Amino acid sequence: MEANAGSTLPNDSEAPRARWKYLDKILNRPGPFTDEDSFMPGEPVIESLERAKILVIGAGGLGCEILKNLALSGFKDIHVIDMDTIDVSNLNRQFLFRASDVGKPKAEVAARFVESRVKGVKITPYCGKIQDKDEEYYMQFAMIVCGLDSIEARRWINATLVGMVDPENPDSLKPLIDGGTEGLKGQARVIFPTMTSCIECQLDMHAPRAAVPLCTLATIPRQPQHCIEWAHIIAWEEERKEITLDTDDPEHITWLYQKALKRAQEFNIPGVTYSMTQGVVKNIIPAIASTNAIVAASCCNEAFKIATNTNPFLGFPETDNYMMYTGDESIYTYTFEHQKKDDCPVCGAGTIARPLQVNPNWTLQDFVDSLAERPEAQLKKPSIRTGEHSLYIQSLADLERQTRHNLTKKMSELVEDGEEMVITDKSFPTQFKYKVIFHK
């Protein structure tokens, strides 16, 4: 990437295309996989790449890589949204930021840095939330690349882009390229809203991690993490019940660490450390720079191929649309087709209610809590209605007060087996329809 920075090579002003020598080889002639009907080598494709307006969501670990890659792939009109400011802990991998940038908005600093290094590229930053923008704003882009760490934000932009599709207007279909990383694992996927499997269809790929059964923690811990969870869930409750655990308080973490260490020694389990204790208790997954680099590279390759048609891309209907990467035991990637779901509440027919297993003896409160955990729902602040009644409404304080009394009632008193319920959550512009199936 830095090859042209040396003083012996022509700079941008002497030979404007010198920097793009290798890119031009791809753009000026067909390759072995090029579909010659859709690819026009040379000037037309270079021009359309430079004209393509592309939006990047997120200017963090993935976002820095994505912005740099897009700028070096020939995109010239890039927009970026991020609501965060730069923290000192970002500097080890978010390489567009320096110590003097701490406290400044990520989108703005990232935009200026890339502009200063890649002449001719224009990056328009917006410091704020994606929810601040409306459909008209998203309509101006040719495609959208996400480098987010939040499922909620992904679900929101996915539902918004699906909702924007107008069958009469091909321009309303905005390809969504989504990258994600978790430690040494990551994925890149391409979504053609309404045509291919969407983020909501794939929600179970982001299932909250299964908790270790309490009996394992209480009786036979096998891993250092089990000893930490034991200290966290059981020992604290037994010995320090009156104190509310504050995971940012070093004294509290030290107490848990020492408890966990002692238990680990009893069971001959090595490996409990202070930082592991902090990680387990705060549920921290380390961000790894190389994973970000690999996933961002894959996302930008897809963006480049979609913008230029130089090569087949992921996500075309009935082809692979999902690339998974695993870097913890080897360096392994594979791609597969994740199929669109007919009963997807976002891109499905919209009339189909998904079956939902419900224990009739649960209280409504138990049911509300379970919606946050269920891989297929993951709704943290749900409002629940049936055809007849509002069971619980959280979106307005008044309605919350009026419906709160239902929370202690049993599900069997409130709904019938087979009845449909509509669940909404302020975070998403989607109605989730479910059909209650009582456990026998």
Ligand SMILES: [Zn+2]
């Ligand atoms: Zn879907």
